[in-house]
Amino acid sequence: MPIQISAQYVKELRLKTGAGMMDCKKALQATEGDIDKAIENLKQKGLASVNKKSSRSTTEGIIDSYIHAGSRIGVMVELNCETDFVARRVEFQELAKNIAMQIAACPLVEFIQTQDIPSSIVEQEKKIEAGKDDLNGKSIQIQEQIIEGRIQKRLKEMSLLNQPFIKNTDITIQDLINESITLTGENIQIRRFVKFLLGEGLAKKTDNFANEVKNMIES
Structure with missing residues (x-):
């Protein structure tokens, strides 16, 4: 009983x-x-x-954003769920905001999960690791083990779902999403995100004021 x-x-x-x-x-x-x-x-x-x-279709959700203090970093993220009812819940909207904030706080993150990382990037990382001096003198087997360990660490650094949650580092972003899935009873997926860095990609002037004055005098 x-x-x-x-x-x-x-x-x-x-x-x-x-x-x-x-x-x-x-x-x-x-x-x-x-x-x-x-x-x-x-x-x-x-x-x-x-x-x-995890296999349920997620066609509802929200697009949320986060602008970091100083307005030099901005993030937009699309977070999907199964129904508009859950998309309107405060908990779901808070989750989207926390994820956007997490992306802004992680400069190395470029992908949602490690499976999204192109093989070309993985191969490039392997070449970089294989060329490091600290592998010299070690057997091929040991070198391969070290390289594989470093590659896995690097891939996790680039993956959003593997990041420790900035508000509770005992859990990852995947854990945070899983908690929301349990709470809402719906599948929740990060579909995409984009990060904006002020001035990124623009050519910046390198001459300082002193050089400008000197050039003016000599001309």
């Missing part, structure tokens, strides 16, 4: 996890009232649920 769980206990677990009331109650009953175990129980179920939802 399931043990009795108080409504206050269920509410406490719900506040900590964002899971539904019945899911919280069942998790507490299954773990005999142990909240830490119940949280782990919900996480495991949530991850399974996330995996099931």
